[in-house]
Amino acid sequence: QLQLVESGGGLVQPGRSLRLTCAASGSTLHYYAIGWFRQAPGKEREGISCISSIGGSTNYADSVKGRFTIDRDNAKNTVYLQMNSLKPEDTAVYYCAAYRRWDATCLTVSGVYDYWGQGTQVTVSS
Numbered sequence: 001q002l003q004l005v006e007s008g009g010g011l012v013q014p015g016r017s018l019r020l021t022c023a024a025s026g027s028t029l030h031y032y033a034i035g036w037f038r039q040a041p042g043k044e045r046e047g048i049s050c051i052s053s054i055g056g057s058t059n060y061a062d063s064v065k066g067r068f069t070i071d072r073d074n075a076k077n078t079v080y081l082q083m084n085s086l087k088p089e090d091t092a093v094y095y096c097a098a099y100r101r102w103d104a105t106c107l108t109v110s111g112v113y114d115y116w117g118q119g120t121q122v123t124v125s126s
Contacts, residue, residue: 002027002115004096009120012086016124020081022096022117029053033099033106034072034079035113038092038122045095047108049081055104064090086124093119 008020022034035050048061049070058070069082079096097113 002029002032002098004098004115004117006094006096006117006120009094009122011123011125013126014087014124016086017082017084018086018122020083020094020096020120020122022079022081024077024079024098028074029072029077029079029098030074031100031102032115033101034070035097035099035106035108035110036068036070036079036081037095037097037108037110038090039095039119040089040092043092045110046092047110050106050108051079052104052106053102057104057106059106059108061108083122086122088124090124091122093121095119 003026005023039045048064051070067085072079096117098115099113
């Protein structure tokens with residue numbers, strides 16, 4: 001059973017950076033597409049980025065494109081989300097998720113994901 005644990009969240013000032021880590025256990029991430037989602041209070045969960053199992057193809061929501069970068073290290077069974085130029089509106093609980101898909105595509109639609117982490121809080125405030 002694949003288990004995911006996020007870390008790296010915290011309080012940061014606007015314009016600064018954070019890197020979130022999603023560490024997997026129980027199974028290799030090699031055959032999974034991985035996504036990052038976030039949910040702010042009173043808002044729906046938003047898919048912000050994903051990375052495919054083959055070739056590392058990526059997708060980004062318009063809200064984070066150009067500021068966030070997703071990356072994976074299969075040898076470490078880990079996926080990262082580098083977040084630069086953070087804004088107050090980036091404040092949310094961030095989740096990583098996985099679904100088994102052995103190709104060069106990925107989706108940021110939460111319904112396809114089978115495994116979820118517990119989330120890590122990111123707060124952007126001065």
